[in-house]
Every structure is written in structure tokens, then in C-alpha cells.
Amino acid sequence: MKKSFAFISLLIVFVGMEFVAFSQQQRFPKPEFESGYTQPVTSMPAPRDGMFAILDVMVLIAALSLITWFILKRRSRSGVVAVSIFSILYFGFFREGCVCSVGSLQNVVLALFNPGYHIPLSALAFFVIPLVYTLFFGRTFCAGVCPLGAVQDVFLMRPVTLKKWLQKVLGLIPYIYLGLSVLYAATASDFIICRYDPFVGIFRFNATFFMFAIGAAFLLISIFIARPYCRFFCPYGVILNLVSRVSKNHLTITPSNCIQCKLCESSCPLDAINKPVAVKQMEDKRAATRRFILLSLIIPALMIVGGWTGANFHENLAKVNSKVRLADELLHFDSKTMKESLEIEGFRTSGKPAKELYLEASEIVKQFYYGGWILGAFIGLVIGLALSGLSTYRYREDYTPDKGNCVSCARCLKYCPVEKD
Amino acid sequence: MKKDRRDFINTCFRFAAGAGIVGIAGVLAVKSQKGDFLWQLDPSKCTQCGRCATSCVVTPSAVKCIHVYDMCGYCDLCGGYFRPNVKNLSTGAENQLCPTGAIKRSYVEDPFFKYEIIDELCIGCGKCVKGCGAFGNGSLQLQVSHDLCVNCNQCAIASDCPSDAFSRVPIDQAYKFAGFKSNKKI
Numbered sequence: 001m002k003k004s005f006a007f008i009s010l011l012i013v014f015v016g017m018e019f020v021a022f023s024q025q026q027r028f029p030k031p032e033f034e035s036g037y038t039q040p041v042t043s044m045p046a047p048r049d050g051m052f053a054i055l056d057v058m059v060l061i062a063a064l065s066l067i068t069w070f071i072l073k074r075r076s077r078s079g080v081v082a083v084s085i086f087s088i089l090y091f092g093f094f095r096e097g098c099v100c101s102v103g104s105l106q107n108v109v110l111a112l113f114n115p116g117y118h119i120p121l122s123a124l125a126f127f128v129i130p131l132v133y134t135l136f137f138g139r140t141f142c143a144g145v146c147p148l149g150a151v152q153d154v155f156l157m158r159p160v161t162l163k164k165w166l167q168k169v170l171g172l173i174p175y176i177y178l179g180l181s182v183l184y185a186a187t188a189s190d191f192i193i194c195r196y197d198p199f200v201g202i203f204r205f206n207a208t209f210f211m212f213a214i215g216a217a218f219l220l221i222s223i224f225i226a227r228p229y230c231r232f233f234c235p236y237g238v239i240l241n242l243v244s245r246v247s248k249n250h251l252t253i254t255p256s257n258c259i260q261c262k263l264c265e266s267s268c269p270l271d272a273i274n275k276p277v278a279v280k281q282m283e284d285k286r287a288a289t290r291r292f293i294l295l296s297l298i299i300p301a302l303m304i305v306g307g308w309t310g311a312n313f314h315e316n317l318a319k320v321n322s323k324v325r326l327a328d329e330l331l332h333f334d335s336k337t338m339k340e341s342l343e344i345e346g347f348r349t350s351g352k353p354a355k356e357l358y359l360e361a362s363e364i365v366k367q368f369y370y371g372g373w374i375l376g377a378f379i380g381l382v383i384g385l386a387l388s389g390l391s392t393y394r395y396r397e398d399y400t401p402d403k404g405n406c407v408s409c410a411r412c413l414k415y416c417p418v419e420k421d
Numbered sequence: 422m423k424k425d426r427r428d429f430i431n432t433c434f435r436f437a438a439g440a441g442i443v444g445i446a447g448v449l450a451v452k453s454q455k456g457d458f459l460w461q462l463d464p465s466k467c468t469q470c471g472r473c474a475t476s477c478v479v480t481p482s483a484v485k486c487i488h489v490y491d492m493c494g495y496c497d498l499c500g501g502y503f504r505p506n507v508k509n510l511s512t513g514a515e516n517q518l519c520p521t522g523a524i525k526r527s528y529v530e531d532p533f534f535k536y537e538i539i540d541e542l543c544i545g546c547g548k549c550v551k552g553c554g555a556f557g558n559g560s561l562q563l564q565v566s567h568d569l570c571v572n573c574n575q576c577a578i579a580s581d582c583p584s585d586a587f588s589r590v591p592i593d594q595a596y597k598f599a600g601f602k603s604n605k606k607i
Contacts, residue, residue, distance in 0.1 A: 026558040026600075028494025035530040039490045040537065044596045045568035047459055096571060103574055111449050117589075121453045123574070128446045135439055191575035206480045243442075246434040322580060342470045346584030349468055 053122035056091075056099060060126060060145065063087060064133050068140045070410070071251055077410045084144035084153055092147035097200035101126045101141065102148060102236040103193050105178075106185035113186040134243045138250035142230060142240060142407035148199050149230050152222040153409060159269035160224045167271060168386060170232040175382040178235035179375045187367050189321035198229060226269035230407065241404040251401060251408045255420035258398035264415040265399065272405035273412065277396045284393075291391040299384030303377040310376025311369055318368040327361035330354060458589045460576045464562040464599040466586035469547035469554070473563060476581040477545070483569035484545035484578065486523075486538050489598050492560035495533035500556025501549035502526055502536055518552050520544070540566065559600055567595055 063083055070079030091100065099120075104127040111119035130141035142149045162170075177193075184190045194200070198215040201207020207215060221228045230237050244250065253264050253273065264273060310317075318324045326343050333344055340348075347357070401412070462473075462484060473484035497510060502524050507516045512526055523542035529535045538561075545563060553561040579587030590597075 026492060026494060028496055028558055030491065030493065031495050031533050033530060033533070037529050037535075040535075042489050042491070042598075043487060043538075043540070044564075045566050047457075047567035047570070047572070047592065047595060053457075098571060098573060107574060108445065108449060111452055112445070118458055119449050119453045120457060121450070124446065124449050124453055128442060131442050132439075135435060135442065190580065194574050204478060206478070243438050246431050246438055248435060342468075342472070342583040344583075346468050346470065346582075350466060350584055 053099075053120065056095065057122055057125045057129070059090060060129055063090075063145045064129065064141060067144050068133060068137045071140055071143060071408050072137060072249060075255065075410065075413045077414060080144045080408075080410045081154070084150035087145050087147050087150045088154070090147075091145075092151060092199070092203045097147060097197065097203040098194075099123055099126050100148070100197075101130050101146060102234060103191065103197070105236050105239070106181055106191045106193055109182050109185040110188060114188055117188075130240065131243055134240050134247060136248050137408075138247045138401075138403060139237075139240050139244045139407045142237065143409050146230075147203070148197070148234070149227060149407065151199055151202075152218065152227045152229060155219050155222045156226050156269055157223050159226050161266070161271060162225065164271075167231075168390070172382060172386060173232050174235055174238045176379055177233055178238045179378050181235050183317065183368075183371045183375050184320060187321060187364060187371060189318075189364075192320075193235060227407070231270065231405075244406070245404045247403060250403050251406065251410070251413075253399055253401060253412050254416045254418045256418050258400075259418060260398065261417060262399075263417060264412045267412040267415040268401075268406075269411065270405060270407060270409075272402040272407070274396055274400050274402050276398060277393055279395075288391045288393055292388050295384070295388035295391065299381060299388070302380035302384040304380070306376035306378075306380025306383070307373040308376065310372035310374075310379070312372070314368040314372035315365060317372055317375075318365045321361075321364050321368075323357065324361045324364050327357050330357065457572075457592050459567060459572055459592055459595045460565050460570060460579060460587055461590040461595060461597055462563055462565050463586045463588065463597055464550075464564070466584045467547070467550070467563055468584045468586075469551040469563070470583055471546050471548075472581050472583070473578050474544045474546040476578040478573060478577050479569055479571060481543075482545040482578075483566050483571070484563055485540055485543045485566040485569075486545065486547070486549055486561050487564040487566075487596075487598075488536060488538050489560045489562060492558050492598075492600060493536065494558050494560070495529060495535060496557060497532045497534055499526070499534065499536055499553070501553030501561045503552075505552075518548050520546060520548065524549060536561075562598055564596055564598075 063086065067080060067083040070076050070083065091097070099122055104123040107119045107123040108127050110117050111124075130145070133141055144150045144153065181191075181193050184192050196211075196214075198211070198218045201211040202215045202219075218229050260276065265275065267273070319328070326347060329341065330344060330347065333340075401408075474482050477483050498507075502518060503510065503516050504518050509516060514522060517524070521542045521544055523539045523544070525537045525539055527535050527537070547563050550559075550561045550563050553559055576587055
């Protein structure tokens with residue numbers, strides 16, 4: 001026993017000496033060669049050219065301008081398909097799905113909340129430029145420039161109309177996804193949109209089986225249901241939807257005046273055509289208004305319930321953060337029964353005191369507590385608005401695109417028999 | 422009349438949205454002036470867990486072993502090249518530590534040997550790095566090879582790294598070598 005102790009202490013001294021020696025001099029000093037050997041240079045390959053990022057932004061602007069021209073001026077669906085295929089090839093397969101506008105949302109949030117983070121200029125441009133185009137021309141970005149939308153759009157063969165209630169319910173998911181991704185980006189925990197991007201694995205040909213299966217499932221579904229990811233998941237689509245509602249020159253189904261011929265009625269695979277509202281329906285307006293006011297009144301209650309629920313889940317939400325996870329793991333670590341995980345081993349070798357980690361983790365958990373309140377209140381607000389929105393009627397004579405949900409895919413245009421005057 | 426009111430509200434919202442977008446863009450554009458940032462692997466924190474080989478979105482991984490020749494001792498018995506307890510110091514596959522045979526050993530002069538990494542074969546598993554660090558000078562080090570790195574938004578290895586060795590750094594600090602006085606610029 002004593003002997004082994006002596007040996008260990010000797011080893012510690014030895015190792016300690018070794019470290020001192022190492023910091024001054026190497027264990028095996030570099031030889032002085034006599035044969036005139038010249039040492040190769042340590043390779044430090046230069047990063048990919050920064051010009052690529054500028055090229056990406058240029059291509060984005062060009063593609064957006066082209067597709068907007070095709071939709072609004074030429075009113076041609078084939079032009080949209082051409083741009084879609086180009087986007088799938090360039091932004092999808094060539095640029096491997098990165099940088100994309102959907103994910104750039106998280107960079108923007110992280111940059112807003114985290115002063116130490118410098119957002120790449122290309123990511124900022126990819127966030128802002130589609131928004132500006134949407135503000136003027138509607139969601140032409142979604143129509144075929146976004147590779148994620150384009151790849152689903154070209155798969156659409158046999159569109160099936162979903163029940164209205166199902167669309168409404170599924171349509172709430174993007175808001176929740178947006179809230180979660182903002183929460184995780186703001187706390188610098190994770191970029192969940194990038195992590196669970198269903199098509200990026202296909203664009204890169206190297207997804208894990210799980211992600212590949214999800215991507216393939218989305219593509220199979222999009223044969224029948226138009227753009228499932230765009231409509232029921234995409235968090236950037238939420239922002240574009242809101243901006244597009246106030247857009248200046250949105251696509252119109254008819255180039256001139258609508259004659260209510262009903263030909264375009266079922267042409268939209270996304271169910272984004274507003275049908276004329278009959279006068280009979282308008283007569284019910286009083287009851288509807290009363291219902292609207294009643295439903296609006298419960299919005300604050302929904303927000304409080306949502307916020308309370310979110311705040312109760314804040315510890316579970318915080319588990320996504322790697323620091324919180326490590327602190328949790330370390331706290332429950334029992335060296336007798338458990339095998340040390342790589343994370344704990346890595347933390348131990350870093351020599352950082354555990355207390356410091358716990359302090360940092362508790363700080364992050366606190367952020368998640370407030371974040372949980374905000375996220376929950378946001379979800380409550382969205383559900384409340386969706387509910388009260390069900391009882392609003394707006395008098396409408398013509399068939400018009402729903403400016404929020406319409407992605408300007410231009411499918412309806414060829415159904416309109418009216419000639420441009 | 423009714424139509425006009427609705428148009429007016431729409432215009433108000435449009436301007437509000439436009440102002441919001443321009444505001445965010447303006448604030449962040451000032452912040453993004455600092456130039457591009459890249460992912461850097463700090464070898465002094467690296468524990469050679471082997472996740473660099475599997476977590477990267479690029480296959481094979483953009484993390485490669487880089488040989489810092491200035492630190493190399495040109496040993497005959499190289500801890501990064503040979504398996505532990507190797508009987509025979511030859512280039513036989515059964516003696517090599519590297520699973521893909523990505524290290525080329527060549528004779529320089531007695532008793533020194535040169536070791537070169539063949540980048541195309543290296544998968545970034547870090548076995549040689551561990552060996553060299555344990556028995557030698559630690560001249561083999563894992564680094565992000567920036568010609569291969571696609572500079573993801575959120576580096577997949579960084580989020581899997583158990584020792585927090587990855588960080589975003591300005592472009593002039595892209596490479597960092599441990600135990601080496603000054604970090605060379607690219």
C-alpha cells in the first residue's frame with residue numbers, strides 16, 4: 001500500500017516536471033539535420049473565398065428580381081418553375097442549403113440578444129432582402145427562390161385539399177416553432193431550425209438516417225399536400241406571411257376585373273384563394289361581432305395560461321443548452337455506479353471549477369424562465385387571435401389571393417379567362 | 422370610403438414593417454462590420470474524443486490532423502504513427518495507429534524520420550494526435566481545415582464537442598496551435 005502511494009506521488013512529481021519541461025522545451029527536441037533536409041511548411045489552407053458570400057447575395061437578388069418579374073409582369077408559371085429548378089440546383093445542391101433565409105432568422109436573433117456575436121453580412125442580407133421584396137411584391141421568395149419551398153413545389157403532383165379546421169390547427173405549428181427557435185437562438189443554446197432542416201441532408205447527400213427519413217417523408221407528402229414544410233412548419237414563413245399581408249403590389253389572380261367565373265376556385269393547392277363572401281353571410285354580422293368580442297376578451301387569459309405553462313416547463317426547455325445539460329449531468333453523476341461520459345471527462349480535463357459551471361447554468365436557466373413566460377404568452381396570443389379571427393367576415397365580391405398564405409406560385413393565373421386590357 | 426380607410430391602415434402597417442426591417446438591418450449591419458468569423462479548434466482544450474470524425478456535416482470531416490513540423494522530434498518510434506507496444510518499426514499496416522493509413526513515414530537521416538499527413542485520407546479521428554501528445558511532443562494537432570469547412574451557422578462539431586474546444590474567431594486567428602509561441606496567420 002505504502003509502496004504504491006510512493007509510486008503515485010513519484011509519478012505526480014514526474015508528470016509535473018514533465019509539464020514544466022514541456023512548456024519550456026519539447027520532450028524530443030527537433031534534430032539538427034546534416035543531410036540538408038528542408039522541412040515542409042505546416043499546411044494551413046486558406047478559407048473559402050469571401051467572394052462566394054457576395055456571389056450568393058447577388059444570385060439571391062437576381063433570382064428574386066427575375067421570379068418577381070415572371071410572376072407579376074409575365075404572369076408565367078413556367079418562369080417560376082425555371083427559377084425554382086435553378087434555386088434547387090444553386091442554393092440547394094451547389095451551396096448545400098447554407099446560407100438560407102430560414103436559418104438566418106436565428107443569426108439575426110442571436111446578434112440582437114448577444115452583443116459578442118458578429119452576424120455574417122451574407123446572413124443578414126439573406127434575412128433582409130426577401131423581407132423587402134415581400135413588402136413590395138408578396139411572397140415571391142417562397143414561390144421559387146427558397147430551395148426548401150422549391151423542392152416541395154416541384155414534387156407537387158396530385159394536390160389534395162385539407163379540411164379547413166386541420167389547416168388552421170396545423171397552421172399554428174409555425175408560430176410555436178418560431179417562438180422556440182427565437183428562444184433557443186436568443187439564449188445562444190442551439191440553432192434548431194438548422195438542426196432539424198428536413199432537406200439539407202438531401203442537398204448534402206449525407207443526412208443521418210433519421211433526418212433523411214424525415215426529408216423523404218416531407219417530399220412524399222408534398223406530392224399530395226402542397227408544401228407541408230412551408231405551411232405547417234417554416235418559422236420564416238410566419239414573418240413573410242405577416243409582412244406579405246400589407247404588401248404593396250401583391251399578385252392578383254386576374255389581370256383585369258374579376259368576372260366571378262369560379263374557374264380559379266379550386267386551382268390553388270395551398271387553399272389561399274379567398275372566395276367571395278355572400279351577402280347572406282354578412283347578415284349574421286351581429287352575432288359574429290359579439291362572438292369576436294367575446295373571443296378577443298379571453299386572449300389575455302390565454303396568454304397568462306400559456307405563459308404560466310411555458311414558465312413551468314422552463315427547466316425542460318433549458319435542457320437543450322449544452323452547459324445546462326452538462327451541469328445537470330455533473331450534478332447527478334455518481335462515480336461508483338456510472339461511467340464517466342465524454343462531456344464530464346472533457347469538463348474535468350479543462351480544470352474549470354464545478355461551481356463556476358453551476359453558476360453559469362443557473363443564469364441560463366433563469367433566462368429560460370423569463371423566456372418560457374414570453375414564449376407561452378406568445379403562443380397564447382397566437383391561439384387567441386386565430387380563434388377570434390374565425391368569426392371575422394369581410395365583404396368580398398371577387399376571387400382574390402389570401403395575401404398572407406399565398407406564396408405567389410402562379411398556378412391560378414392560367415385559370416383566369418380574362419384578358420389583360 | 423370604406424375602401425380608402427382599409428388602404429390607409431394597410432399603408433400604415435406597410436411603413437411600420439418597412440421601418441422595422443430597415444431598423445434591424447441598420448443596427449446589425451453596423452455590428453457585422455467586423456468581417457467574417459470562422460470556427461477555430463483550440464488544441465489545448467481538445468481531448469481527442471473522436472467526435473470530430475463523425476459530427477461534421479462534411480464527409481469526411483473538415484477537421485484534419487495538421488502536422489506542426491517545428492514541434493516535431495522526427496522520432497523513429499513515433500507515438501502518433503505506431504500502435505502502442507509495436508514490435509516492429511516498419512510501415513506495415515498492422516503497426517500503424519491511423520485507421521486510414523493517412524500518415525506517410527519516410528526516412529530522412531539516421532535516426533530521424535519524417536511524418537506527413539495525407540489530407541485526402543485523414544478523417545480527423547484524432548488517434549494519432551492522442552498518441553503523439555501522450556508519447557511525443559504533441560506536434561500532431563487537430564485543426565479545422567478551412568478550405569473544406571463550409572462555416573456553418575452552428576458548427577455541428579462545436580455543439581457535440583465535450584470539451585468546448587470550438588469557438589468563432591476572426592479570420593486572422595483561424596488556426597491555433599498549442600505549445601507553439603505565436604499563431605501564424607494565414
